Amino acid sequence: MTEALLKYFRTKEQEVKSEKKYDSQCPYCSMQCKMQLIEQSIVTRKKYTTIGKDNPTSEGRLCIKGMNAHQHAFHKERLKFPLLKVNGEFVRVSWVEALEYIKENFTKIQKESGHNALAVYGSASITNEEAYLLGKFARVALKTKYIDYNGRLCMSAAASAASQTFGLDRGFTNSLSEIPSTKCIILAGTNIAECQPTIMPYFERAKENGAYIIAIDPRETATTKLADLHLKPKPGTDAVLANGLLKVIIEENYVDETFLQERVNGFDDVRDYVGSLSLDEMEEITGVPITLIRKAALRFGKEETGMIFTARGVEQHTNGSMTVRNFLNILVTTGKVGKPGCGYGAITGQGNGQGAREHGQKADQLPGYRSIENEEHRKYLAGVWGVHHKDIPRKGVSAYEMMEKIHEGEIKGLFLMCSNPIVSNPNARFVKEAIKKLTFFVAVDLFVSETARLADVILPASSYLEDEGTMTNVEGRVTLREASYPCPGEVKHDWQILCEIARVLGKEEYFSFTTAEEIFTELRLASRGGNADYFGITYERLRKEGGILWPCPDPDHKGTKRVFETSFAHSDGKAAMVVVPNSPVIPKEQLSDEYPLYLTTGRVMSHYLTGVQTRKSPSLAARNVEPFMEIHPATAVKYQIQNQSLVKIESRRGSVVVRSKWSETIRHDTIFVPFHWADSQNINLLVSKELDPACKMPGFKVSAVKVSPVNDFLN
Structure with missing residues (x-):
C-alpha cells in the first residue's frame, strides 16, 4: 500500500469520532427480521448502515426494504411535534395545547351524541402492547364500541377460516423450521418472493430436499418460478379450484379415514357435495385444465407430508373466508395437520398482523382472542381492567363499515393510529368523503399521510428504531423489539400518547403505565387462559430465548411449536369441515361487454x-x-x-x-x-x-x- 493511501485511511479513521449500535426489528412485513443500525458520526455528518441479526425466524437475513428502513425514520418530513389545523393550515402547538383540544372535542361530541359517536381505527404495524392498550383505550377511556383496524383488510379471511375450521387462529400451525422437511407444498395466492423475501430460503431448502411445489396465481411471479406446477385460475375462482382438487383426492382415495373418523366433523357432507360436481364445469369456471387439476390433487394426496399456505391472492375476496376454508378442507381430508411436516400457514402481511388482532383491536374481540360477546370473557377482562363487565361495550363493526357509519353521521369523531384508510380501503373516494364529514379527527403518525392531511390534530409517533415492545411474527413467535434510539423533537410513543389522552379525560388510574414492559405484564394477565395465551412470556425470557411461540401458558412452558397434535380447539376437540358451493359463481362482480x-x-x-x-x-x-x-x-x-x-x-x-x-x-x-x-x-x-x-x-x-x-x- 502506498504512503498516500496509508495517509488517506489514517485521516478517515480520525474523522470517525464515534460509532453507536442500535438493535431493532424491521418495521415492514410479518417476518419481523431482527436488525442492527450502525451509526457512525463523521465530522459534519452521520453515516448509517443496517445489518441483519441472527434469530429463529429469518436467521439473520434482510431484504431491500429492511436494509433501507432507517431512511424514512431520519427523513426531513418526519413529524416532530403536535400539529393543529388552523384556518386550513397546520401549525405547531405544544402537547398541552393539543391534549386540551382533544379533551374538549371528545368530551363535547360524546356529551351531545353519546359514547359511540367516537370511533378508534388502529393498525397491524404497532406493537402488541400498543394494540392491547388501544383496545382498552376505546372501551375503558372512551367507552365506545366502535374500534377496528387495518388488519381487517389483510388477515381477516384467513383468521376467520382457521377459527371456524380449527377453533383457533395462530396463522401458522407449525414453525417455519418444518417447511424444509415437507414433501408437497401448495402456495395459494401468495407472492412471498416479493412480499416476504426472507422466508424464501425455507421453501428453497424444501425443494432441494425433493419437495413438489404447486403455486396458484393468475400471474407468473418470482414465487411461481420456484414451483413445479403453476395453476392460473381466473381471479375469484380459487374456491372452485379447491373443490376440484378435493373431488380428485376423495375419488382417488387419498383420504385419511382414521383421522377423519376420530378428529373431524362434516366430511360426509363435503364428500357428497364434491362428488356431485363435474370437473368439466370446474375447468370452465376456473380456466384451469382438468389435467392440471388432477396432477396437483394426486401429487398432494399421495405424499405422506404436505403443507398449504395462503395469502391475499385467495383471501382478499368477498368469499375469501370460505375459499380458505376449502383449502383447509383439503388439508383435513388428507390428515395433513398436527403432524411433523404437515400443516397450514397464513402468510401474514403486516409486521404485527398476528399479534395486533389477538389483543383487542378487532370490533368483536377482547385480549387473548376472547369474544366480546361472551359473558365469561367479559367478566374476566373486567377483573383485569378494574371495571364492571356491564360497562364494557358490545361489539362494533368492521373497518370499512365504520366509514359507512361516519358517512351516515352516526360516528362524528375519529381517533386514527398509524393507518392510512383513504388509500388502503376499498371504494376509496367514498372513504375520503366520509372522513371529510367528521366533526373532529385526530391522527397519530410518523408523517402527514394522505389521511392525516384531513385531520384536525396530528400527533407525532415514534418509529421502529425508538419504540420498544413485542411483535408476533408470521409463525406466531412473540419477539421483543429492542428500540433505544432517542425520539426526535417532541415525539412520543403510541402507548404514551394513549396514556396522555386517557389522563386528560380523567381515566389515568387505568392507564398509569411508565414503560412498555409494564403494559406487557398486564397484557400477559389479560390473555391468560385465552386462546392466545401469552402469560408465560416475559421480556427476560424473550431476551434470552430470541422469541417464543404461543400459546405459552406459564413461565416454565417452552412455547408451542406445533398446534393440534392431539386435538383441535373446538369444544369437542374436532376440526369442522364445511361445504363450499360452486354456485352462485364467484366473484360477485362479473365481467361484461362494458367491463371485460x-x-x-x-x-x-x-x-x-x-x-x-x-x-x-x-x-x-x-x-x-x-x-x-x-x-x-x-x-x-x-x-x-x-x-x-x-x-x-x-x-x-x-x-x-x-x-x-x-x-x-x-x-x-x-x-x-x-x-x-x-x-x-x-x-x-x-x-x-x-x-x-x-x-x-x-x-x-x-x-x-x-x-x-x-x-x-x-x-
Whole structure:
C-alpha cells in the first residue's frame, strides 16, 4: 500500500469520532427480521448502515426494504411535534395545547351524541402492547364500541377460516423450521418472493430436499418460478379450484379415514357435495385444465407430508373466508395437520398482523382472542381492567363499515393510529368523503399521510428504531423489539400518547403505565387462559430465548411449536369441515361487454402498504417511482395499449391513469396494478364496497374494468 493511501485511511479513521449500535426489528412485513443500525458520526455528518441479526425466524437475513428502513425514520418530513389545523393550515402547538383540544372535542361530541359517536381505527404495524392498550383505550377511556383496524383488510379471511375450521387462529400451525422437511407444498395466492423475501430460503431448502411445489396465481411471479406446477385460475375462482382438487383426492382415495373418523366433523357432507360436481364445469369456471387439476390433487394426496399456505391472492375476496376454508378442507381430508411436516400457514402481511388482532383491536374481540360477546370473557377482562363487565361495550363493526357509519353521521369523531384508510380501503373516494364529514379527527403518525392531511390534530409517533415492545411474527413467535434510539423533537410513543389522552379525560388510574414492559405484564394477565395465551412470556425470557411461540401458558412452558397434535380447539376437540358451493359463481362482480377485464391488485418488493414510509426512502422509491398496469401483449393490442404508455383503467366506481407494462405471463383476461400509490393513482378507487359476510374482507382481488389508451399529449 502506498504512503498516500496509508495517509488517506489514517485521516478517515480520525474523522470517525464515534460509532453507536442500535438493535431493532424491521418495521415492514410479518417476518419481523431482527436488525442492527450502525451509526457512525463523521465530522459534519452521520453515516448509517443496517445489518441483519441472527434469530429463529429469518436467521439473520434482510431484504431491500429492511436494509433501507432507517431512511424514512431520519427523513426531513418526519413529524416532530403536535400539529393543529388552523384556518386550513397546520401549525405547531405544544402537547398541552393539543391534549386540551382533544379533551374538549371528545368530551363535547360524546356529551351531545353519546359514547359511540367516537370511533378508534388502529393498525397491524404497532406493537402488541400498543394494540392491547388501544383496545382498552376505546372501551375503558372512551367507552365506545366502535374500534377496528387495518388488519381487517389483510388477515381477516384467513383468521376467520382457521377459527371456524380449527377453533383457533395462530396463522401458522407449525414453525417455519418444518417447511424444509415437507414433501408437497401448495402456495395459494401468495407472492412471498416479493412480499416476504426472507422466508424464501425455507421453501428453497424444501425443494432441494425433493419437495413438489404447486403455486396458484393468475400471474407468473418470482414465487411461481420456484414451483413445479403453476395453476392460473381466473381471479375469484380459487374456491372452485379447491373443490376440484378435493373431488380428485376423495375419488382417488387419498383420504385419511382414521383421522377423519376420530378428529373431524362434516366430511360426509363435503364428500357428497364434491362428488356431485363435474370437473368439466370446474375447468370452465376456473380456466384451469382438468389435467392440471388432477396432477396437483394426486401429487398432494399421495405424499405422506404436505403443507398449504395462503395469502391475499385467495383471501382478499368477498368469499375469501370460505375459499380458505376449502383449502383447509383439503388439508383435513388428507390428515395433513398436527403432524411433523404437515400443516397450514397464513402468510401474514403486516409486521404485527398476528399479534395486533389477538389483543383487542378487532370490533368483536377482547385480549387473548376472547369474544366480546361472551359473558365469561367479559367478566374476566373486567377483573383485569378494574371495571364492571356491564360497562364494557358490545361489539362494533368492521373497518370499512365504520366509514359507512361516519358517512351516515352516526360516528362524528375519529381517533386514527398509524393507518392510512383513504388509500388502503376499498371504494376509496367514498372513504375520503366520509372522513371529510367528521366533526373532529385526530391522527397519530410518523408523517402527514394522505389521511392525516384531513385531520384536525396530528400527533407525532415514534418509529421502529425508538419504540420498544413485542411483535408476533408470521409463525406466531412473540419477539421483543429492542428500540433505544432517542425520539426526535417532541415525539412520543403510541402507548404514551394513549396514556396522555386517557389522563386528560380523567381515566389515568387505568392507564398509569411508565414503560412498555409494564403494559406487557398486564397484557400477559389479560390473555391468560385465552386462546392466545401469552402469560408465560416475559421480556427476560424473550431476551434470552430470541422469541417464543404461543400459546405459552406459564413461565416454565417452552412455547408451542406445533398446534393440534392431539386435538383441535373446538369444544369437542374436532376440526369442522364445511361445504363450499360452486354456485352462485364467484366473484360477485362479473365481467361484461362494458367491463371485460379482471383487475387484481398486489405488492411490489420495494414498497409497503400505502407507501407512506417506503416513499420516504430514496433507495426504495427509486426502484418503483410510479404504479403500473401489467397486461398481456395480446390483450394490450386488442385495446390499442402500447407498452410503457399511459392507460386509463375504469370500473363502475371511477378511473385511474397509470403506465402500462406488457407481460406474457399474466392471463389474457386479467390486469394487475400494485396498490402502494395514493391520490389520483390510488387503485382502490376502483374496488367495490362489497364485503365478505363472514369476516368483512373487501374484494380487492377482483374488480371488473375496462382499459383505454390516454391521448398522446399526456405521454
